[in-house]
Amino acid sequence: MTGKTAKEISNDLLRPVLDTSWRFYAAAVLLGALVVAGLAAWGHQMSAGIGVAGINRPVFWGFYITNFVFWIGVSHAGTLISAILRLTHAPWRRPVTRAAEAITVFALMIGAMFPLIHLGRPWLAFWLFPYPSERRIWPNVRSPLVWDFFAINTYLVGSTLFLLLPLIPDLALLRDRARGWRRHVYRLCALGWAGTPHQWRRLETAMHIMAIVIIPVAVSVHTIVSFDFAMAPVPMWHSTIFGPYFVAGAIFSGIAALIVAMAVLRRALRLEAYLQLLHFESLGKLLLLMSLVWTYFVFAERLTTWYGNEPAEVAVLFAVERGPYAGLFWAMVFCNFVLPFVMLSIKRLRTITGTVVASLAVLVGMWLERFLIIVPSLTRKYLPYSWGTYQPTLVEITITAATFAAMGLLFVLFSKAFPIISIWELKEGDRRAPVVAPGLVDQSMVMADRHANP
Amino acid sequence: MRTRKAVRNVIYGICADDDAAASVVEELRALDVDARRIVVQSSEPLEIRDLAVPHGSGAMPWVAALGGLIGAVAGFTLAAGTQQLWPLSTGAMPIVTLRTNLIITYEMTLLGVIVATVLCFLVTARLPRWRMPLDDPEISEGAVLVGVLSPPQDRAHDIERALREGGGAARIVTCGPEDWG
Amino acid sequence: MDRRNFLKTSTVGGAAAALSSCGHPEAPLVRFLPDEELVPGVATWKPSVCPGCRAGCGVLVRVMEGDAEVIRNGQHGVVRMGVAKKLEGNPEHPISQGRLCPRGQAAIQLTYHPDRLGHPLERVGARGSGEYKPLDWDAAISTLVERLRALDDRRAHATLAALTRPLRGVRRELIARFLQAFGAGPPSVFELFSDDVLRRANERSFGRRQLPTFDLSRARYVISFGADFLGTWNSPVAQSAAYGEMRQGRPGIRGTFVQVEPRMSQTGANADRWVPVRPGTEGVLALGLAHVMLQRGLASASSGAAVGALIDGWDAGLPAYAPEAVERETGVAARRIARLASELAADRPAVAIIGGAPLAHTNGFFNAIAVNALNAVLDSVGRPGGMRFMPEARITLPEVRSETSTASSAAREQSFSLLRDRMRGVTGPGVEVLLLYDANPVFAAPRAWRIREALAQVPFIVSFGSFLDDTSTFADLILPDHSFLESWMDDAPESGSDRAVVSVAAPAMRPLHDTRATADVLLEIARQLGGRVSTALPWHSYEDALRAAVQSVDAGASADAKTSADVWTLVQQQGGWWTETLESSSSEMKRAAGASIRRATPRFDGDETEYPFHFLPYPSQAFLDGSLAHLPWMQELPDVLSTAMWGTWVEINPRTAERLGVSQGDLVEVASSQGRLEAPALVSPGIAPDVVAMPVGQGHRTFTRYASGRGANPVALLAPLVEPESGTLAWAATRVRVARKGRGRLTLFAGGLRERPGGVTR
């Protein structure tokens, strides 16, 4: 596929790891500074009180839970896509899977921070954990937040292992290439991987089982996140559609995040030969599909609410569609449906740039979607006397920005420490797939090529 | 070539690709070398699968299933046990709420599968092992290593020859007498 | 301890943590020996008297041990003492009947207010600057005594004057007697929302210069003209208790309630029918109702002859008040008038109430007389389910023989306008020393009265108030009073019960600060002045005077008490003295007398074209006339209708707001011929389109950290029109114009105004 020899592949993909450019430092310092700002904001919030955030009565959940749902959604990029592609043996998956899995792990780590950040007394967060303690009180396993705890932990463990297992052979590769102290580190990380056929076979079997298991985990994670809302009798939250709706939205935002990450990597690490139009196109098509699925869910949700005409729900519905949140709502529709639909369904526009633009729009739109699910419902609960509004504060905005920076920083560090494309999988795929000259612009040509060189 | 390697008692050859490696393995088998002593290493999975000792691959799914079962039991016990040990009434719900406990049971089941799979992988792949394996740099360049562990001293020549034959190993390395297993 | 018990106790307990968690580490304090033997965690209940308004409710104070920081003998330290924890209504007390209004509940903060003045102060900065230096009591009292001696030397006794908040009972008498003995005129009282018009009208109609008591619990129909009797007017606790009984206290009978007012008050919001009426025409509507009843023979003219005859044209059946004519004047549809009249006539007993804004027009007296006449027609005067007058409590300071004192020590008060003129030197005698006790005319009097300037001309002002407010910052010397919980208290309610009531209470707790009860300070000054003043005031303390007054009560009137000493004991036990037997007061009423009263049309300040809106200030639910604005609980109490907190607002009808381009929360300028102010707009359907209303209470220049510089003061807009009969301010007679100024800030507790379709209770 890449038309490169195994040696060239190794050189190309290990170069970003072994050679450090000023760009890495620039990116790390810049992103790190933002992360530090976010940590400072969090520290301020801890010492002064959660009141420095904009949450209030009745909008007890705001940016933090929006970010939580958003990042947990983005985490579906990854493992889910990579697992599906692995199971379906999609040949173009090979340069994509590791980045996707890394997104999953980082997005989960960031997302899982938010329930802690948003706590009124975060220093007591360990009370969510079932451990035998002096006070002899265990968490309430009926609470969706405890379900979250279990689901996210399972997903985090699963996807981390899913990322790390296929990393081992590449670590072995690094062990051979690296010099100095890093060599020792990689040697430890490689766990003594030898690359015997026996080990390869085991790895593949394990990956196969993991891929099968990680899909229901991912589905359940976002379903449970949706249950955080659906279990509460809040207008427009208390919905049976929320489980699949959230999962679809999660995959949707996950693909978008993956496309954006790939585009950045492609440019920053000069991986044009590996991340080709083919990949963006294929993921773009998936994105288009998910956009349509998402739109279907939004339509179904809003139609039934409108038709049902339950006063409390309609109050929220209209607050969103034509009330104070209308601007955000229609921006969301534009970002999540109109723009992706245009960019991705018209072949001429489905370039790398086009796909990336659509993906950026989807990320914005999906963040808005999370916000619009959470906040408007809380501003308009059952008793109109207690209706309210919500304005985020600088602290919340800083922490939100910092998490995006944290995502970037983790990615930068990860791609610095490890090959961001699975080298052995790429080599393996290269040998199995026909050689395609780089720079091809058309999928059909790839197909034709494939037929020509069986 | 580097000092670490000198401690191993092994003879190996570096083959350019799987085909070469396959023919070398054929030669070695023809020499009647103990199959368990033949070592093959590559930086990517080889197309030709039976280059080394054949292994039954059926164990891992069963281990995974067992892990899932343990997880399920643990999950349900944790949930229901918590509820029964501290029977607090909430929201007019029963003390043991089966529906909600299904969620935790489900998550713990899948966690059990995942952990069991990974543990099974590590055990069966004999990972981690902290002593260096054979790591000829050419492996990472795409070459395939085929070698014989603790070759009988008397047959070293035969083995070297076998490694070279049939367009096999381009380079032969012999290492010291120490066992590296 | 199992988990359940753990949870139970942790919800209940935690007192120590409660008290320790809110302090900051400070230098260790001296711990004084406790004054009292207190059982930790056990509450005792002591009676007291609520100082919040004129209702004079009896309260019970929950006292528990606490560590208070105090100054003893000049040393700062901590003492474990009984501290008040909560106020409840005194169940024995005929006015409060165990209940208390929000202001009464919050009165406990008067004691614990962080900005309360804790020791005597002497002014060092310019007047109004609020710069004072502390002084010890001996020096402070001798400063005042020297001033008074100087007056004495110059034979300028008449230049001493006193201005107080409304006081009754022994404290008022002590002040009055002090002034009288010194040779000065009677004390003046300043009260923005004064009901003097009604008292005078009642004197004219019924021979009782007193506010009426309404037997709502037995009424079947109540019509109120502007009286916020469930919220702020007269005796709200007693009236609310009776109102509850009227609504649901009798099986099968539910009283109907109609409120007539141009701006919906808290009371009006409870009405079955809310009848907006043109400001100042309430009397006309009342007579319109009377007309219909007389016309249709629903009531006989003779039933109200005596009272009704005061109205010009009564004998002829009030021909000038035909429904059509009344409709033209009041804006209330003739059909509606007829309907209300027939309902009133049918649902007896019925009673009419007037209070608040209808009295605060230039024709307030006419309005009051008209409603009295309506009551007469309804035959509700002195009848069950009607109106009556509370028997007067007969406790007074015993007379003391002296060379100047004559029989009447309870001289009537001097009018505030006269005091004003004296201060400004317009009439003699001038004022050289002014004793100021919690009255705040700088805040609550119209600018045109020039109180500030008048005070500036008084050479020496002494304040007895507990707080630095707009007026007391003019004081040269401040001798802060105890809080009501730290002091003996007495009051003599004039309305709210059909028994005679005197509220008396001993201190519920020891003083927190180095303060002294004003009555004690006056007695001390009298002692130091000597001569006739000390002869006239022979008591050692307020307590002595109070005991003397209470023991003068006819012991026979109290069922349980046989001797005067028993009365004193009983009074201390139950928190006052009240008659046990119900007195019929109607028999005591004198016949109405005097010339007939013609219809008076209200006069308004400001040209209708330039100032198109009636301006209606009203006592706020939280602050009344602003005297409670310094209590943080009251600041954070959402006004029940607007739900506004910590601020002020201008109520505007939605149609008017639309016409002016004003939306909720916009900053609007309200201007009258007297001045202008800016406040956020509150768009409310419960106000007539040609009326804008503002709650009084905010806009203090100086009044503790919680109220200073907060909101705007509507009194500043008021024209100095007075009701001619009583001379009280016609505070509802100013016209204003309104214009949008930009975005404002309105802190509301509520989000929505309307219920969602289908309602919320099912």
Add this chain to the structure above:
Amino acid sequence: MPHRWGMVVDLDRCTGCEACVVACRAENNVPTVGEAEAARGRAIHWIRVERYVDGEFPDVRVKFLPVFCQHCDAAPCEPVCPTYASYHTADGLNAQVYNRCIGTRYCANACPYTVRFFNFFNPVWEKPLHLQLNPDVSVREVGVMEKCTFCVQRIKAAEIAAKAEDRPLRDGEVVPACAQACPSRALVFGDLNDPDSEASRLAGSHRATHLLGELGTQPKVFYLQREGGHDRQDREGDQ
């Protein structure tokens, strides 16, 4: 039989005077938050008097509705709490255990009545206002949810007193601060398991309804609807 505490609110008696609001604040150490925080929707009132306005000038009707924790039997706030800070006591109270609360605020979202209040900051009592604090009620720290407890400290005190005298609790012996203050006696508290209690009797009234009864939360607060008044027809007849 355990108690089942409940409250009956007579909307025909309630005048909107808000004595209950201040009485509750005084009894339960409810902090004031100040203007800036109040403007951000952080004012705490365990009981509030909601007012709903119907109609346009001049046909305006107002409904006052005292709202506080409804102590639902099927309380949505309870199961969602991950730490059991919100749970149901044996005598039917929705308890809030401040010590267990970690501040997820989930219960407050789940509560359809919006009667749960959160401490966004540590409460402040300027000295000597702290002397007023009721020692029977804990002061809540930052990050903790709080709400109406039906004055559980008064219930416990009455129970202890009754136990000391070895007798059952009498009806009317437990009175929450709001009900005690209410001038028009609109609030009646009592044991709903005792058929002779005044609260039980009133709860059986034909006027008795629940707030948001359609949600199935089974509140233990009953609202007696207002009677009489004029319907729209009547008002039009006047015009």
